[in-house]
Amino acid sequence: MAAIQETRDRVASLGDRYKYGFVTDIEMERAPRGLNEDVVRLISAKKGEPEWMLEWRLGAYRRWRGMREPTWARVHYTKIDYEAAYYYAAPKAHANLASLDEVDPKLLETYAKLGIPLHEQKLLAGVAVDAVFDSVSVATTFKAKLAESGVIFCPISEAIRDHGELVRKYLGSVVPVTDNFFATLNSAVFSDGSFVYIPKGVRCPMELSTYFRINASETGQFERTLIIADEGAYVSYLEGCTAPKRDENQLHAAVVELVALDGAEIKYSTVQNWYPGDEEGRGGIYNFVTKRGDCRGRGAKISWTQVETGSAITWKYPSCILRGDDSVGEFYSIAITNHFQQADTGTKMIHLGCNTRSRIISKGISAGRAQNTYRGLVSVHPRAEGARNHTQCDSLLIGGNCGAHTVPYIESRNSSARVEHEATTSKIADDQLFYCLSRGLGHEEAVALIVNGFCREVLQQLPMEFAVEAQKLVGISLEGSVG
């Protein structure tokens, strides 16, 4: 698996450091290991947060102390020692390499395969960027353009200081502090993330992806994102990156909250390619994510699209609360697991309002010895007259040692609701493979082509610029899975 060789090597070496405690050659300002109220206070103080925010964090922390890690997902991993982890590290200075010549050629090879432009490669690899492509200046241009239309887009730590009233109103209103073990932990210690506010009637003038990608990948261990689309507003947001990324923190617990008011639409796309562990299942990121959108207003729409190829453990259920009448929730997912990766992912569509509609398309691909579970809930409440859902779950198995599981929960408490569920499980057929080979396609290219075809309905949902990269990523993620 050439794609993640670099990250693998680096993370493997960091894995050793974990064992012996961090060596001091990494320039980081860290809080001591483990979690207690002082650490929470330190985080809040470092960020210059107002008192209410500190209280909010402390409340979460106290709550978390009494909670238990959930065990219902179909994932197995060695127990996480929460007292051995670090919960605060000051951001590092960015550029630590002078030129791309110093970057591992394997990583560059992957960037090239993905077709990532040169200046972005530099940013991703942590190379100093020349003045022309200086990320700060690019960011400034974008910021000006956004400000013109009244869009607020900034780090959430900045929003807490500068737009306190907005943050306070919406933070935790979709994913309550008490929601679940990982979300509560995040609430206590979240590092940073994005804040987006689109004012009434404004269509965000650009895909926030472009900005996000260039403005860097300060996606941390405990990311917190809050997006609010006011009445009639529209925004498309892309999180993550197709390029393999390393992170010395094994545990990731992000929270993303989306709020769509009357007639607003939020399109949230994710490409997740964190280090998945090696071919023997050693290492890799544990990714426990809580993502939820609230269609709070009438006719609101929230659409989740995810391409999950990384992480050793994925525990993630981007959901929609369809509160407003006529609101729409969508979930499009591709989850690829190879080697020893485990993914338990899906969605919840909670129909509360009348004539609410939801659509779920999930494509799970499992190879090697990986386990891939779709877990979903479609819940129709008594008031949700005329609610409709269509769910389609397709699983593709590559080889005979992997597993695909589908766990759909359906609860309908309104007799006028229409809930449909379709599920298929298939293998790449020998004749499909032979057909491709006989036309000159190599084995891996053939598998990539067939799998991309299998995922097409979901790939089509991605913003154009990312769809192409995501297609390549699908192929790269499955390298070494056949033969």
Place this chain on the structure above:
Amino acid sequence: MNMLEIEDLHVAVQGREILKGINLSVRAGEMHAIMGPNGSGKSTLSYALAGREGYAITSGRMSYMGEDLAQLAPEVRAARGIFLALQYPVEIPGVTTMNFLKAALNAQRRARGESEFDALTVLRLVREKAASLRVPEEMLRRALNVGFSGGEKKRLEILQMALFKPSLAILDETDSGLDIDALKLVAEGINAMRAPDRGLLVITHYQRLLEYIVPDRVHVLADGRIVAEGGKELAHELEAKGYAGLAKDAA
């Protein structure tokens, strides 16, 4: 030198011997027809030539342009100019026909050390071929073979042959299941491929196709062996006597 030289070829599928000693040679510029009843081993021969997994050569040899075919992976054979039109073209959901053609053409070109064609060039090439085979533009935008009629699938196979310009084309019952108009189109497509530097191996169950194409040699395959060989007239004889009669004569 013969383009294709098959010597005493034995092929087994799942441990069962299907081909029991085939001898056949095709020179550049020639068209050969292989006829035979169902189960005689026609498709097995085509798969063995294309390198399908599970078709084990238990003895004998196939050489292509002087090289032992058994040593070459199927995709390498394709890049070196061997093309197999399948009897049952395979569906690949979600992959548009146009995309597939581009990926395949460029994979072959890459393997030969040639530069890849951009999307526009491929589109132009494909359109050129599509027009003569009456393959509509709309078909190229659909997922590969998904929901295609039998005739559409076969026409697409011929289109691929025309696009890839193979040195050796093997057509496995490309005529089966076609109405007379489609059959004529396919035959025209095959005839258009005849060239001094190309060999054609046309496998068919019926004599019908041979009303439109004129092979240099006809071989009759029965129970894994070639039981009769001759010129075009052999096909007519076959028509009159049937496979059983011919096999009896041979025995």
